[in-house]
Amino acid sequence: MENLEALLHGFAIAASFYHIALMLVGVLLGILVGVLPGLGAPNGVSLLLPLTFGMQPVSAIILLSSMYWGALFGGSVTSILFNIPGEPSSVATTFDGYPMARDGRPTTALATAFGSAAFGALVGVVLITLLASWVAKVALAFGPPEYFAVYFLAFASFVGMGGSPAIKTVVSLAIGFAIAAIGIDTVSGSVRLTMGIDELVKGVSFVVAVMGLFGIGELMIAVEDELHVKAISSKVQWGEVLRTILHLPRHGWALVRSAAIGCWMGITPGGPTAASFMSYGIAKRFSARGRYFGSGEPEGIIAPETADHAAGTSALLPMLSLGIPGSATAAVMMGGLMIWGLNPGPMLFIEQKEFVWGLIASMYLGNIVAVVLVLLTVPMFAALMRVPFFIIAPMILIVCVVGAYSVSNSYLDVVLMMGFGVLGYLFKKLNYPLAPLVLAIVIGDKAEDAFRQAMLMSQGSLGIFFSNTLVATLVIAAIVLLLLPLALGLIGVHRRLAPIDE
Amino acid sequence: MISRRAFEAATATLTGAFGAAVAISSLSNGIGWSSAGVDAGTFPFITGLIILCGSVCNLLRGVLAEHERMLDWSKLKRLGALFIPAAIYVGAIPLAGMYVASAGYVFGTFAVQSRVSLARSLLAGAITAAALYLVFERMFEVSLPRGLLGEAAGF
Numbered sequence: 288m289e290n291l292e293a294l295l296h297g298f299a300i301a302a303s304f305y306h307i308a309l310m311l312v313g314v315l316l317g318i319l320v321g322v323l324p325g326l327g328a329p330n331g332v333s334l335l336l337p338l339t340f341g342m343q344p345v346s347a348i349i350l351l352s353s354m355y356w357g358a359l360f361g362g363s364v365t366s367i368l369f370n371i372p373g374e375p376s377s378v379a380t381t382f383d384g385y386p387m388a389r390d391g392r393p394t395t396a397l398a399t400a401f402g403s404a405a406f407g408a409l410v411g412v413v414l415i416t417l418l419a420s421w422v423a424k425v426a427l428a429f430g431p432p433e434y435f436a437v438y439f440l441a442f443a444s445f446v447g448m449g450g451s452p453a454i455k456t457v458v459s460l461a462i463g464f465a466i467a468a469i470g471i472d473t474v475s476g477s478v479r480l481t482m483g484i485d486e487l488v489k490g491v492s493f494v495v496a497v498m499g500l501f502g503i504g505e506l507m508i509a510v511e512d513e514l515h516v517k518a519i520s521s522k523v524q525w526g527e528v529l530r531t532i533l534h535l536p537r538h539g540w541a542l543v544r545s546a547a548i549g550c551w552m553g554i555t556p557g558g559p560t561a562a563s564f565m566s567y568g569i570a571k572r573f574s575a576r577g578r579y580f581g582s583g584e585p586e587g588i589i590a591p592e593t594a595d596h597a598a599g600t601s602a603l604l605p606m607l608s609l610g611i612p613g614s615a616t617a618a619v620m621m622g623g624l625m626i627w628g629l630n631p632g633p634m635l636f637i638e639q640k641e642f643v644w645g646l647i648a649s650m651y652l653g654n655i656v657a658v659v660l661v662l663l664t665v666p667m668f669a670a671l672m673r674v675p676f677f678i679i680a681p682m683i684l685i686v687c688v689v690g691a692y693s694v695s696n697s698y699l700d701v702v703l704m705m706g707f708g709v710l711g712y713l714f715k716k717l718n719y720p721l722a723p724l725v726l727a728i729v730i731g732d733k734a735e736d737a738f739r740q741a742m743l744m745s746q747g748s749l750g751i752f753f754s755n756t757l758v759a760t761l762v763i764a765a766i767v768l769l770l771l772p773l774a775l776g777l778i779g780v781h782r783r784l785a786p787i788d789e
Numbered sequence: 790m791i792s793r794r795a796f797e798a799a800t801a802t803l804t805g806a807f808g809a810a811v812a813i814s815s816l817s818n819g820i821g822w823s824s825a826g827v828d829a830g831t832f833p834f835i836t837g838l839i840i841l842c843g844s845v846c847n848l849l850r851g852v853l854a855e856h857e858r859m860l861d862w863s864k865l866k867r868l869g870a871l872f873i874p875a876a877i878y879v880g881a882i883p884l885a886g887m888y889v890a891s892a893g894y895v896f897g898t899f900a901v902q903s904r905v906s907l908a909r910s911l912l913a914g915a916i917t918a919a920a921l922y923l924v925f926e927r928m929f930e931v932s933l934p935r936g937l938l939g940e941a942a943g944f
Contacts, residue, residue, distance in 0.1 A: 454850075458804055458843035461836045465811045468833045472818075475829040480814050503875075510871045511864045677903040678913075684875055685891050689921060689933065692887065698934065701879055713800045716859065717793075739827045747822055 294416055297644030300345060301652055309346060310353040310649065314657045317357020318664065321374055322365050328358035328374060328616040336623050344627040345645040351623060352603070352650065355616050356657040359559070359599050360404060363592060364661070367396045369683060371502040375493055376559035376595040378725055379567045381501060383580060383587025390583050398531035399588045401658055403542060406535070407593035408654040410546040411553060411600030415647055418604065419636065431740035432751050436761035438734035440768070441561050442723065444568050447768030451720040459719050463727025464735070466491050473732065474739050486699045493728050495691045499704035500721055502687040504711020506680060528662065538589050541570055545590045549597025554605055559598040564726050566594030600650060607631055607643060791860040797851025801844045808840025874898055886936025892918040 300306075316335070320328065332351050339347035362374025367384035380400060387396040446456050469480040470490030481487040535542065545566045552562035570590035571577040580587045606617040608631070624631055629639055636643055691704040714721055745751035753759040811833055818830030860868075878894040885893065896914035899905040905913070925933055 454843050454846050458840055458847065461839040461843065462804065462807065464836045465807070465833060465840065468811075468815075468836070472829045477818055477829045479818050479829055479833055480811060482810065482814055507868060507871060510867050511860075677898065680871065681895050681898050684878070685894065685917065685921070688879060688882075689887060689891070689925060692933065693925065696932070698883060701882065705876070705879055713796070713803075717796055717800055719800070735832045738832075742827050747827075 291416075293640060293644045294648060296641070297646070297648035298651075300641060300645035301349065301649040306346060306349050306649065307652070307656070309350045310653050310656045311660070313350045313353025314357035314360075314653065314660050317354035317359075317657070318361035318364070318661055319357075320354065321358035321361020321363075321377075328355050328362075332616050332619045332623075336619070336626075339623065339627075344624070344629055344639075345642050345649075347623065347627060348620065348642070348646050349649040349653065351620050352646065353653045353656065355599065355620075356408070356653050357660070358616075359596060360401065360657050360661040363400045363404065364397065367400060367588075368393060369502075369679075370505045371683065371687070372497055375497065375725075375729060376563050376599065377591075378497060378501065378560070379563040379591035379595070379722065380588060382567060382591070382722075383582070383584050385505075386581065387583035387585075387588065392583070394527045395531050395585075396583075396588060398528040398662075399535070399585050400592045401661055402532045402535045403545070403589040403592040404596040405654060405658045406542055407546050407549050407596035407598075408600050409651075410593075411550055411597040412647065412650045412654070414550050414597075414601055415604050415650070419608070419643070419647065431737045431744060432754065432758045433761070435734060435737035435741055436752060436758045436765065438561075438730055438737065440761050440765040441565050441726065441730075442734075443765035443768040444565060446723075447771035451718055453772035455717075455719045456723055459714070459721070460723040460727050463724040464731040466496065467728050467731025468735070473736055484699070486697060489695060489697075491703060491728070492694045492700060493725075494694050495700045495704045496707050496728050497725060498687045498691055499707025500711035500714075500725065502683060503705065503708025504715060504721075506683060507708060507712040508715055509676075510680065535589070538586055541574060541586045541589050542593055544573075545570065545593035546597045549594035549599075550601045552594070553598035553601030559595040559602065560729050561726060562598035563591035563595035564722055566590040567722075600654075603646075603650075607635055607646075790858060790862065791865070793854055793857040793859045794852060796859050797854060798848060801848035801851055805841055805844030805848065808837045808842075808844055810837070812837030812841060870902060874902070882934060882936060884936050884938060886939035887933040888918045888921060889936065889939065891921055 362377035366377040370385040815830035815833035819828040892914035900910035
């Protein structure tokens with residue numbers, strides 16, 4: 288296959304000492320950035336961008352993408368150890384990762400997460416290798432109606448398959464949408480929902496919301512009970528790491544399914560965050576131990592981690608081939624590409640073969656480097672868990688406060704974050720699901736834009752959502768899921784599933 | 790002692806008020822169809838209505854819920870012990886700046902709440918400020934607010 292030949296050539300480019308050194312630096316910086324809430328992969332990548340102007344485009348993109356992998360992994364570390372998602376895509380990892388760590392198995396949780404992540408990333412990269420050449424054709428079939436249908440399906444799956452009461456889920460979703468709408472409307476340019484506070488014109492950042500809901504909110508829940516962070520054995524037992532990794536294939540079905548979901552969401556592009564949530568929701572529904580999700584189930588970690596890394600890697604495909612970034616970081620990278628004089632799009636594969644395949648080859652290597660590095664630094668993080676709560680709590684609070692401020696140098700964000708903290712506390716106590724809220728904040732805007740563009744295309748007719756097989760299938764599936772709780776309630780089936788994010 | 794009913798009612802009222810505010814605010818952006826397509830206010834308006842209706846449902850359900858004790862006095866105290874210093878810390882930032890406020894917060898919680906010795910608490914506060922400075926100001930070039938006091942002192 289000509290692709291394989293190109294890939295091998297790409298390896299020759301990627302595997303130079305210089306590039307491997309770049310990978311190491313990039314991954315380390317990425318892990319640091321991923322671990323610190325408020326400094327996300329987009330920040331890190333943006334900060335590195337000026338440094339790359341003097342480099343060859345291949346080297347530059349290798350550095351940036353290594354940082355991306357590092358950040359993805361780093362975000363999972365704090366999700367598991369502190370229940371603070373360092374990255375939007377690691378929010379879903381907190382659902383089962385944190386309980387597992389809290390129960391005294393942080394090494395298992397981390398090893399499970401990294402193993403699944405590596406698998407997901409690998410599948411994503413292999414997919415890109417195989418599909419790189421003809422992906423443009425498929426993605427061109429996706430117009431605004433199809434995008435909206437995919438988002439609609441993701442939301443509907445929460446209502447239909449989440450364990451929380453349907454009305455609370457809907458309220459949570461709707462609140463997320465409303466928050467996403469605050470600020471400037473991308474389609475019309477008008478300002479919405481600022482309610483007289485000028486500073487809100489920039490909108491409410493997802494990072495601020497997440498830090499409040501999960502960081503502060505969880506802190507408030509934790510402090511209620513006298514029993515805080517349990518004393519956890521400090522050493523990373525390498526035997527445990529190996530054992531966990533070797534046991535991963537037991538969950539083969541979950542791994543493959545999650546990777547598939549991730550790749551789909553990465554390409555189409557729903558993004559790594561949406562992928563992780565969707566994968567978690569589906570895994571909870573179909574896993575043998577779905578009932579126990581939320582209390583430290585391995586598959587509860589495998590599902591989101593595999594999906595989000597698969598999506599993160601495969602999100603680069605539409606970015607490279609169509610100029611549609613599947614995530615914020617991909618967007619920054621795309622900006623970099625254009626500054627270096629490269630134009631993302633189908634022509635890139637023809638005119639800049641070396642660059643594209645050098646990048647793809649580096650994705651294999653970069654992920655290996657990232658996994659090794661992150662495993663090596665795990666003891667550092669696991670040891671952190673032994674620190675007593677009265678030190679950890681203020682530390683977490685300060686990191687959240689400073690992180691919230693640093694998003695856009697705004698004190699208002701800090702206050703908002705505290706408000707989100709209270710909201711997170713209330714919601715958690717009352718079984719309102721937080722996951723749909725977060726998802727709606729992230730992609731609410733995109734979903735709404737897709738809907739409005741679709742309406743523009745159809746001049747106001749909703750029929751456009753049934754105009755071809757693809758979009759009709761998606762929409763009908765979503766409607767079925769939405770009505771599922773109602774139907775089940777009427778039939779009298781009592782659902783006793785644990786809530787999706789506890 | 791706060792019951793589940795009170796919690797549910799309070800939360801539902803909060804969300805309902807938010808929903809109403811969203812719906813009303815979006816009216817000024819216009820709802821319906823215009824030459825540019827769907828008007829900017831339509832989605833938020835519908836969203837606001839959904840929140841409002843959902844909240845009313847939750848309120849009714851919450852009020853009819855079982856009387857269950859959710860929060861007792863000792864829990865409330867612990868919660869306050871976390872939240873009140875945090876609120877003071879956040880409130881102090883515009884005045885004292887992030888470095889001083891963070892140092893003060895750490896010092897306060899250590900010395901007053903956890904009965905750590907004064908010397909150690911001061912040290913902890915100093916380390917906090919230094920660490921913040923190094924990581925954010927130097928490494929990532931994110932400038933943290935100095936506060937009114939800081940600016941007056943020319944920092």
